[in-house]
Amino acid sequence: xVKFYQHTSSFEHAWDNVTYAFWLRYPNPFAxxxxxxxxxxxxxxxxxxxxxxxxxxxxxxxLPRWGRGLIKNPDAYIIEExxxxxxxxxxxTRTKNLNHVRVMQVEETQTxxxxxxxxxxxxxxxxxxxxxxxKWGLTGRVEAFGINKFMDNSAKARKGMAHILxxxxxxxxxxxxxxxxxxxxxxxxx
Amino acid sequence: MSSSIGEKCTQIxxxxxxxxxxWYSEKFLKGDATPKCDDLFFKYKExxxxxxxxxxLDTLLADARKDNPFPNSAASSASPSSxxxxxxxxxx
Numbered sequence: 001x002v003k004f005y006q007h008t009s010s011f012e013h014a015w016d017n018v019t020y021a022f023w024l025r026y027p028n029p030f031a032x033x034x035x036x037x038x039x040x041x042x043x044x045x046x047x048x049x050x051x052x053x054x055x056x057x058x059x060x061x062x063l064p065r066w067g068r069g070l071i072k073n074p075d076a077y078i079i080e081e082x083x084x085x086x087x088x089x090x091x092x093t094r095t096k097n098l099n100h101v102r103v104m105q106v107e108e109t110q111t112x113x114x115x116x117x118x119x120x121x122x123x124x125x126x127x128x129x130x131x132x133x134x135k136w137g138l139t140g141r142v143e144a145f146g147i148n149k150f151m152d153n154s155a156k157a158r159k160g161m162a163h164i165l166x167x168x169x170x171x172x173x174x175x176x177x178x179x180x181x182x183x184x185x186x187x188x189x190x
Numbered sequence: 191m192s193s194s195i196g197e198k199c200t201q202i203x204x205x206x207x208x209x210x211x212x213w214y215s216e217k218f219l220k221g222d223a224t225p226k227c228d229d230l231f232f233k234y235k236e237x238x239x240x241x242x243x244x245x246x247l248d249t250l251l252a253d254a255r256k257d258n259p260f261p262n263s264a265a266s267s268a269s270p271s272s273x274x275x276x277x278x279x280x281x282x
Binding site for chain 2: 016019020023024026027034035036037038039040042044049051052054056058077079081083084086094096098099
């Protein structure tokens with residue numbers, strides 16, 4: 001079973017701020033299951049100037065009753081890779097789960113660009129693939145669960161980003177722009 | 191601030207994060223990619239690599255990154271268990 005999903009949304013915040021918020025997005029009130037987040041690798045490409053980062057995220061979730069026979073350990077590891085190109089103002093991110101892949105693989109790619117209709121906003125295009133190869137009649141239930149969970153998680157992720165962006169905006173309103181970043185450092189981040 | 195997956199690494203991680211956040215917003219986004227946080231990142235990664243090995247995540251990560259390389263990444267980043275990756279990469 002493979003399901004595809006596409007969605008375009010926007011943040012009423014500038015691209016610089018949105019990409020900055022991306023680094024700060026955990027913890028936030030909508031991401032209570034995220035218990036750890038680490039930068040595994042990070043480099044600036046000397047030729048293109050693109051910042052490439054790999055992060056590992058640990059989520060501790062709760063399994064539905066029917067899932068407990070399939071999965072022993074509700075710890076979920078997610079790998080997040082991203083590329084930020086400040087010259088073209090494009091950020092592309094990709095997340096996928098590292099474990100529980102036999103039950104389900106969820107891979108999401110997001111592209112953040114300056115909004116075509118408002119240079120002070122950011123547009124986000126999301127594409128996702130949800131794959132499950134389970135047999136024995138489980139696929140339907142797993143599929144429905146996976147899609148619903150994914151949609152929930154997408155909505156929470158947007159709310160989480162919006163929350164962090166609002167905090168940054170409030171901090172910036174209190175401080176001069178150059179120090180707003182430093183004020184933003186005091187906000188939760190990953 | 192968010193914690194590290196390895197509890198012992200949280201403090202050095204947060205120091206590194208603070209440095210990165212400043213660099214990202216004050217330098218990188220303004221066109222200056224000169225690295226500023228390499229030392230902190232090196233220490234953070236040292237701690238992290240131990241955690242990844244203890245939790246047996248190093249092979250899991252390496253396999254995932256090999257299988258399906260991220261679009262546009264040239265000769266993808268070194269695997270996390272490789273000691274040389276922390277020395278050769280320019281991190282900020």
